[in-house]
Amino acid sequence: MPADGHLERLKREGRIVVVGASLAGLRAAETLREEGFAGTLTMVGDEPYEPYDRPPLSKGVLLSRTTADHTALPRRRNLDADWRLGIAATGLDMAAKRVRLADGEEIEYDRLLIATGVRARPWPHEREAELDGVFVLRTRDDATALQKRLADGPRRVFVIGAGFTGSEIASACREREISVTVAERGAAPLVGALGGVVGEVAAQLQRENGVDLRTGVMVTGLEGDSAGRVRSAHLSDGSSVETDVVVVSLGATRNTEWLAGSGLGAGPRGIACDAGCRAFDIRGIVTDDIFVAGDVARSPHPLFGYQFLSLEHWGNAVSQAETAAHNMLCESVDRRPHMWVPAFWSSQFGVNIKSVGVPSMGTEILISQGSLAERRFVGVYGYQDRVIGAVTFDQARWLPFYEHLIETTAPFPPPFPTVDRRPEGARPVPADFPDPSVPTHGPTVTLSGYSPADRRMTFTPGRH
Amino acid sequence: MVRVVVDLNRCQGYAQCAFLAPDVFEMHGEEALLYKPRPDEAHRDDVVRAVAACPVQAILMDRSDETVTVGEASDAR
Amino acid sequence: MTQGSLLRQILEYENRHDPYPLYAELRKTPVLNDGDGAYVVSTYHEILSLLHDPRVSSDARNMTRAAGPDLQQQEEETALPPSFIRLDPPEHDRLRRMTNTSFGPPHEPRRVHEMRGELGGIVSDLIAGIGSTDRIDLVEEFSYPFPVTVICRLLGVPREDESRFHGWADTLAASLDPMPGEDATERNKIAQKARTELGMYLAGLIEERRRNPQEDMLSELATLKGPDGSMTTMELLSTAALLLIAGHETTVNLITNGMLTLLRNPDVLRRLREDPGLSVPLVEELLRFEPPVQLVPNRTTLADIEIAGVTIPKGASLWLVVAAGNRDPLRFKDPDRFDPDREDIEHLGFGSGVHSCFGAPLARQEAQIALSELARRLVNPRLLEDPPEYRRNAVLRGPRHLPIACDDIMP
Numbered sequence: 001m002p003a004d005g006h007l008e009r010l011k012r013e014g015r016i017v018v019v020g021a022s023l024a025g026l027r028a029a030e031t032l033r034e035e036g037f038a039g040t041l042t043m044v045g046d047e048p049y050e051p052y053d054r055p056p057l058s059k060g061v062l063l064s065r066t067t068a069d070h071t072a073l074p075r076r077r078n079l080d081a082d083w084r085l086g087i088a089a090t091g092l093d094m095a096a097k098r099v100r101l102a103d104g105e106e107i108e109y110d111r112l113l114i115a116t117g118v119r120a121r122p123w124p125h126e127r128e129a130e131l132d133g134v135f136v137l138r139t140r141d142d143a144t145a146l147q148k149r150l151a152d153g154p155r156r157v158f159v160i161g162a163g164f165t166g167s168e169i170a171s172a173c174r175e176r177e178i179s180v181t182v183a184e185r186g187a188a189p190l191v192g193a194l195g196g197v198v199g200e201v202a203a204q205l206q207r208e209n210g211v212d213l214r215t216g217v218m219v220t221g222l223e224g225d226s227a228g229r230v231r232s233a234h235l236s237d238g239s240s241v242e243t244d245v246v247v248v249s250l251g252a253t254r255n256t257e258w259l260a261g262s263g264l265g266a267g268p269r270g271i272a273c274d275a276g277c278r279a280f281d282i283r284g285i286v287t288d289d290i291f292v293a294g295d296v297a298r299s300p301h302p303l304f305g306y307q308f309l310s311l312e313h314w315g316n317a318v319s320q321a322e323t324a325a326h327n328m329l330c331e332s333v334d335r336r337p338h339m340w341v342p343a344f345w346s347s348q349f350g351v352n353i354k355s356v357g358v359p360s361m362g363t364e365i366l367i368s369q370g371s372l373a374e375r376r377f378v379g380v381y382g383y384q385d386r387v388i389g390a391v392t393f394d395q396a397r398w399l400p401f402y403e404h405l406i407e408t409t410a411p412f413p414p415p416f417p418t419v420d421r422r423p424e425g426a427r428p429v430p431a432d433f434p435d436p437s438v439p440t441h442g443p444t445v446t447l448s449g450y451s452p453a454d455r456r457m458t459f460t461p462g463r464h
Numbered sequence: 465m466v467r468v469v470v471d472l473n474r475c476q477g478y479a480q481c482a483f484l485a486p487d488v489f490e491m492h493g494e495e496a497l498l499y500k501p502r503p504d505e506a507h508r509d510d511v512v513r514a515v516a517a518c519p520v521q522a523i524l525m526d527r528s529d530e531t532v533t534v535g536e537a538s539d540a541r
Numbered sequence: 542m543t544q545g546s547l548l549r550q551i552l553e554y555e556n557r558h559d560p561y562p563l564y565a566e567l568r569k570t571p572v573l574n575d576g577d578g579a580y581v582v583s584t585y586h587e588i589l590s591l592l593h594d595p596r597v598s599s600d601a602r603n604m605t606r607a608a609g610p611d612l613q614q615q616e617e618e619t620a621l622p623p624s625f626i627r628l629d630p631p632e633h634d635r636l637r638r639m640t641n642t643s644f645g646p647p648h649e650p651r652r653v654h655e656m657r658g659e660l661g662g663i664v665s666d667l668i669a670g671i672g673s674t675d676r677i678d679l680v681e682e683f684s685y686p687f688p689v690t691v692i693c694r695l696l697g698v699p700r701e702d703e704s705r706f707h708g709w710a711d712t713l714a715a716s717l718d719p720m721p722g723e724d725a726t727e728r729n730k731i732a733q734k735a736r737t738e739l740g741m742y743l744a745g746l747i748e749e750r751r752r753n754p755q756e757d758m759l760s761e762l763a764t765l766k767g768p769d770g771s772m773t774t775m776e777l778l779s780t781a782a783l784l785l786i787a788g789h790e791t792t793v794n795l796i797t798n799g800m801l802t803l804l805r806n807p808d809v810l811r812r813l814r815e816d817p818g819l820s821v822p823l824v825e826e827l828l829r830f831e832p833p834v835q836l837v838p839n840r841t842t843l844a845d846i847e848i849a850g851v852t853i854p855k856g857a858s859l860w861l862v863v864a865a866g867n868r869d870p871l872r873f874k875d876p877d878r879f880d881p882d883r884e885d886i887e888h889l890g891f892g893s894g895v896h897s898c899f900g901a902p903l904a905r906q907e908a909q910i911a912l913s914e915l916a917r918r919l920v921n922p923r924l925l926e927d928p929p930e931y932r933r934n935a936v937l938r939g940p941r942h943l944p945i946a947c948d949d950i951m952p
Contacts, residue, residue, distance in 0.1 A: 350493030418595035483902035
């Protein structure tokens, strides 16, 4: 079979193009070089910056502990890459194996990795969004602009949306002693990711720290003054809030428009790929030469009913990039599945919030350790009698234990006592998610093995 | 140039970095970590101590001096 | 060799100088029930997992099998309540948080870092005070007095009282060693007496500090009023006793084991002399290779725990042999080689999880400064005895004396 020779040639003198020069693109490029790729490596990024780290933008940068231009990511190794920074990819010709760039250049590839990520969802009313003082927070430039405005000492900041980013922005404002109002459509902050029980704790945290939190309301409009500066926000309950800064924190949109018409299975929900990170085309056939990683990817996860998960998580970007890069350079039998257990963190109001698994699939929650009232606790989420996720508030050292329960599809509620079990941990309560997803039944998969490097998959029959 | 990133999924708040390199790493509350992703050269030795001491080896320091020059976009110094 | 006898051998003094072949034997059964009730865990992943398992308790009151009744009795009779090392959350977390307010971030972020100069000064004085270079007992002349001076200054305990609390600390350290199947009553009595006497000694000091606060941890802890409230006098005494003993009985072994290992690896010693920065990764490797705390003997299970194909029953006594886990070939490549360049170094030398070593950053700095200065200043150092004479303790393991010689001492 000539495939061996083909792979050798690819590694020696092939052309690999990585579209997306952020965390996933960078880690993929490093892995390609680590695994012996000696050919031409081209890195395409629409922002004119070296790969940088986004989590500090809503924390250390807004607190002025650092600046946004200091967030460039460290490198694990030299990349010897051709960089096309500040130039967006605008099209893909799958047959000719070419990526088109905004400046008209076309780059040929033997293997393509797409890691174009997501962008902040803008305020839907264009004229209101253009008012001076209206921000989103996703990029380095966004953060620089917002940091500058916070440093000017605004009278009030108005945050639309109390997800993680919105809550972190509110936290930074309060730490800087800036008045802040947060408007959230749901019943509590973080409710979409962690449910109402934990959301209530997040709401108390905000209020105790002086946030003017308005829940169950929508923002109906932003009003500017004659100079085009934002002046107030109008809410669905008829009230309005005077403010000179508005931060729109309504989640993200996947950067897939440049693939329209290419024939790749890309859309608003992301780019579908198999567990080995190979992209599907629009016919549902997996491609051999196009791989996907990071926030823009949707891939099936064996632990969660093989649902296609798209995860806007830092750790997912790193892990998926490494898997994709590995798989780009090897035979099908040597490919690895991307089986990363979802995990994320947020810090706000001096509390470290961490999570593993997929809490939002959970229907019930058990406070297995600590206490909600003390803001130090472990919450375990259950779905169909198994542990599906966990969250900790300032209790991170216990999280690996719960990750193991998720990986082994352990029963819920966990049938054992633990240290620091309180009366509230006697039995589970409804997790109170606003819009519970209803995944399919079927066989479940458990992960086992000594280390993440040698996990084996074992099929076990589904419980339903 | 010193560049640093912490894998905060791995981080469990042992605070060794904040003890050993207090000008770079800071505990924000009991468990959350704030850090300067581009510490001053003067703190390089402290950062090296922090990287070594991290019980979960979550801190990555640059292993490459490579920088990209993108005209005015370059953020190399 | 029966399984029971393997454990006994590890605890036997004649094997103290090199327990590692026995640990290798132990790892063949990752979770070993020795027949006396204790479950001995010796492989890296299993130990790490149990250190993060909320079904594992550090509170002796939960120990219902094996050594349980004795320990329970000990806790009831003793004058001092258990220190946070022998408590579970939330009590453990509360006391540790309060203690940390006078030691580390977020409240005292610079205290340990700013001790570097002072540590260097103490090291310098001790090396200057070394008598004859023909025969130096490194333990007596350096690695014992150094951390003791440091912990005394940090806590605010008069260094000149050292002869009084040295004995209590040694007795309490020895009482950590498990004695499977033996009647521990007499030993427990002696340990209780030491603990009580140490408590009474500290009570006097704390009373004095309350009246006349100084810039030391005892004063700060005695006058603490924070979000967690204040420590009761009893809590304060237990905590102070814990810190004083830990400062006495662990870092001494880290430094002595370090110098012994360096003298056995002259190439590394030469490199350290030329590059003091090597002390940073070297100390981490040392914590893997020769950890001063060899095993964690005081945990128990709140529920049946299945691990490595074994069900550890509820209430069982657990020994986590971290020194064996640190040499587990399933985790570390070429584990019996001392390699300061090792990149993969997530050792268990300071434990892991909520009970991970409180004094770790201080111990790291002490060992880094001590070893790099010894390497720089002792000219042509050599071991006079190998192996040296060890202390009896199996848990807090290290040489009692380390006789060395050198040609000269550099300024």
